[in-house]
Amino acid sequence: MxxxxxxxxxxxxxxxxxxxxxxxxxxxxxxxxxxxxxxxxxxxxxxxxxxxxxxxxxxxxxxxxxxxxxxxxxxxxxxxxxxxxxxxEAYENNVPIKKIGYVVSWGTAALLLLSFLLGSAHSMVINGVEYTDEFWLKTADMLIVSSLVLIVVAIGAMAYGATNFMRRDHVR
The missing domain is CATH 1.10.287 (Helix Hairpins)
Known part of the structure; x- marks a missing residue:
């Protein structure tokens, strides 16, 4: 260790x-x-x-x-x-931290699995060499699609968090 x-x-x-x-x-x-x-x-x-x-x-x-x-x-x-x-505890300051942890963990795992299963395995020609290994083609597609989806989710979470400040100002 x-x-x-x-x-x-x-x-x-x-x-x-x-x-x-x-x-x-x-x-x-x-x-x-x-x-x-x-x-x-x-x-x-x-x-x-x-x-x-x-x-x-x-x-x-x-x-x-x-x-x-x-x-x-x-x-x-x-x-x-x-x-x-x-x-x-499942809640801290009225925030369901345990539920959020499970949703993020299992959601990310499900996203990776789903994007792997639905990923493209069509052969590609790169520098004149044809790549046909289905596993690695699907893995590359999984990583690209999952990254893009997670970036969009992060941007959405940031936008929601930014609007939270504006919503608080209207409540006061």
Whole structure:
């Protein structure tokens, strides 16, 4: 099990998360700078019309690692949140926090499953190569559709929250 140094455990959650975010941003900037500035114009062995940047594999592995880490954190956070909320009160300040937690968790899982099942599996031709793997085509479509739906939901929630301030002013 990974343990944090003693001084890191004493940090508030906001400070720890901001340090981790800063570290990730610095690492992303470094990797993309290396990708774009070092060995970018190397010709591809099989077709010299294409380029094969030197740090392509490093960038792909880094992105895969970030996706796996994000999925692990999401699953851990969801199970921990539901477990902790299962023992606490269902309402806090007249807000149904337990119900909101279950709706968000199960709604996101249902959205991912539904967008995977309804996703397109039509083959695609990219750079002259035909991609026909149904699972990965559906997975890519699932991630794109789910991201777009969640962005629209977030914009709607922000608009509703912004109008809440205007509604409060009219009540007074």
């Amino acid at each position: 990974i343990t944090l140094p003693h001084r890191w455990r004493q940090l508030p959650a906001e400070k720890l998360s901001s340090k981790v975010l800063g570290l990730l941003i610095a690492l992303v900037i470094l990797l993309f700078a290396l990708f774009g500035l070092v060995g970018y114009n190397r010709p591809y062995d099989e077709d010299p019309n294409f380029v094969a940047p030197l740090f392509t594999d490093v960038l792909i592995v880094f992105m895969e690692l970030l996706v796996v880490l994000a999925m692990g954190c999401a699953v851990w956070s969801m199970t921990r949140s539901l477990k902790v909320r299962g023992k606490s």
